[in-house]
Amino acid sequence: MIEWQRGRTAVDMIERDDGLLVANQSAPMLFAPLRRWPEAEREAVCLARGDVLDVGCGPGRVALHLQGRGHRVTAIDHSPLVVQVARDRGVRDCRALGLDQVGPGIGHFETVIMFGNGFGLLRSRAAAPRLLRRLAAVTAPGAQILASSLDVYQTSDPVHLAYHARNRARGRMPGQLRLRIRHRHRATPWYDFLMVSRDEMAEVAGAGGWRLDRTIGEGKYYVGVLTRGAVG
Amino acid sequence: MIEWQRGRTAVDMIERDDGLLVANQSAPMLFAPLRRWPEAEREAVCLARGDVLDVGCGPGRVALHLQGRGHRVTAIDHSPLVVQVARDRGVRDCRALGLDQVGPGIGHFETVIMFGNGFGLLRSRAAAPRLLRRLAAVTAPGAQILASSLDVYQTSDPVHLAYHARNRARGRMPGQLRLRIRHRHRATPWYDFLMVSRDEMAEVAGAGGWRLDRTIGEGKYYVGVLTRGAVG
Numbered sequence: 001m002i003e004w005q006r007g008r009t010a011v012d013m014i015e016r017d018d019g020l021l022v023a024n025q026s027a028p029m030l031f032a033p034l035r036r037w038p039e040a041e042r043e044a045v046c047l048a049r050g051d052v053l054d055v056g057c058g059p060g061r062v063a064l065h066l067q068g069r070g071h072r073v074t075a076i077d078h079s080p081l082v083v084q085v086a087r088d089r090g091v092r093d094c095r096a097l098g099l100d101q102v103g104p105g106i107g108h109f110e111t112v113i114m115f116g117n118g119f120g121l122l123r124s125r126a127a128a129p130r131l132l133r134r135l136a137a138v139t140a141p142g143a144q145i146l147a148s149s150l151d152v153y154q155t156s157d158p159v160h161l162a163y164h165a166r167n168r169a170r171g172r173m174p175g176q177l178r179l180r181i182r183h184r185h186r187a188t189p190w191y192d193f194l195m196v197s198r199d200e201m202a203e204v205a206g207a208g209g210w211r212l213d214r215t216i217g218e219g220k221y222y223v224g225v226l227t228r229g230a231v232g
Numbered sequence: 233m234i235e236w237q238r239g240r241t242a243v244d245m246i247e248r249d250d251g252l253l254v255a256n257q258s259a260p261m262l263f264a265p266l267r268r269w270p271e272a273e274r275e276a277v278c279l280a281r282g283d284v285l286d287v288g289c290g291p292g293r294v295a296l297h298l299q300g301r302g303h304r305v306t307a308i309d310h311s312p313l314v315v316q317v318a319r320d321r322g323v324r325d326c327r328a329l330g331l332d333q334v335g336p337g338i339g340h341f342e343t344v345i346m347f348g349n350g351f352g353l354l355r356s357r358a359a360a361p362r363l364l365r366r367l368a369a370v371t372a373p374g375a376q377i378l379a380s381s382l383d384v385y386q387t388s389d390p391v392h393l394a395y396h397a398r399n400r401a402r403g404r405m406p407g408q409l410r411l412r413i414r415h416r417h418r419a420t421p422w423y424d425f426l427m428v429s430r431d432e433m434a435e436v437a438g439a440g441g442w443r444l445d446r447t448i449g450e451g452k453y454y455v456g457v458l459t460r461g462a463v464g
Contacts, residue, residue, distance in 0.1 A: 011243075011255060013245065013253060018417060019414075019417050019418075019419060020416060020417040021245060021253075021414045021417075022416065159416065159417045182251075182253045183253075184252060184253065184254065184391065185250060185252040185253075185391045186251075187251060
């Protein structure tokens with residue numbers, strides 16, 4: 001991403017723990033202006049209201065857009081390097097913080113944004129409720145999360161179908177991907193990333209004290225609108 | 233390679249056993265006509281005389297060129313799929329055979345071609361003499377091998393320098409690369425591939441009963457002209 005920011009077209013690779021290796025094609029999207037966002041996110045971002053927490057902000061495409069619309073935005077990303085890029089690009093309040101470090105100190109928000117497949121940061125059925133409660137703790141009743149995901153079940157690729165089956169056999173949600181990013185000789189640690197169907201998003205949200213009100217977008221890639229119940 | 237042949241621009245990756253992962257950019261070269269070959273190979277191919285054994289022929293760029301010039305060419309490649317592609321493209325005598333399966337049955341050649349970094353197929357200082365003697369057994373005294381290699385020592389990349397040092401510490405030639413090809417969920421087994429300086433090529437050749445007469449090309453990538461001594 002840093003190399004992309006500098007104008008190079010670096011290719012890094014996403015490796016899944018079944019050995020699948022594919023080019024990471026998200027770099028252009030990370031820097032895209034509103035008109036090139038996925039349609040579901042373009043529509044959903046209009047629902048943002050009040051102070052916004054942008055989780056997994058990357059280089060700040062969403063934070064910059066919402067700042068420009070007058071919102072007070074706190075953007076977080078677990079990578080200090082990425083946070084520096086976002087700051088350089090003009091994100092005013094950007095902090096190196098992972099979702100599992102979010103706590104009452106950082107503010108009180110009406111809207112939480114998790115774009116760019118951001119629902120994936122909830123990691124797994126096991127990890128999600130705790131993380132969702134962390135978000136509840138920095139929001140008021142009636143607050144919303146706008147989170148995008150990819151319905152990975154809309155595939156006929158046997159490699160993916162075998163991966164889903166393997167996850168099911170292990171008691172995981174089928175779309176719980178164990179991934180790492182590789183670039184030249186570097187590799188991130190393995191991490192879990194959760195892709196869900198709309199029904200699964202409702203189930204995961206519910207277990208964490210949020211309710212899936214509706215989804216935006218017709219295709220595989222969609223945004224869920226989650227609202228917080230009365231109890232934090 | 234198959235996908236390339238079908239007009240797709242598939243990217244597969246080369247993984248080295250230190251974790252280095254880079255895009256395999258050899259696909260266009262495998263199909264290149266003479267005018268786009270590396271200069272050293274373009275010059276060296278003019279030295280071919282008599283019957284030719286093309287080792288590691290790939291889709292047959294060298295075999296097709298030499299057939300067109302009137303040579304009788306036997307082309308071998310360890311991959312049956314690749315051999316099929318070469319046949320489909322017009323290579324008349326193409327066999328699925330690895331270098332370690334070459335034996336007197338296949339013919340008697342005046343020229344052995346190992347292009348496309350083909351010297352690498354000799355694998356390691358330990359494996360090379362035996363493989364070079366296999367080639368001696370299918371050639372006459374005075375026969376020649378035209379083999380290309382890459383002088384990997386012309387680098388300042390710390391990742392490569394560390395790899396060379398690690399090889400030295402293990403008693404390997406520094407340019408003995410342990411590689412595998414990955415494409416989506418598939419991976420080849422690990423294999424050794426030997427990259428040498430000009431001096432090292434002379435040393436390796438000598439240990440296998442061949443003499444490096446001269447090299448062609450000024451840069452990192454060059455072709456060695458090896459001739460066979462009197463004793464097979």
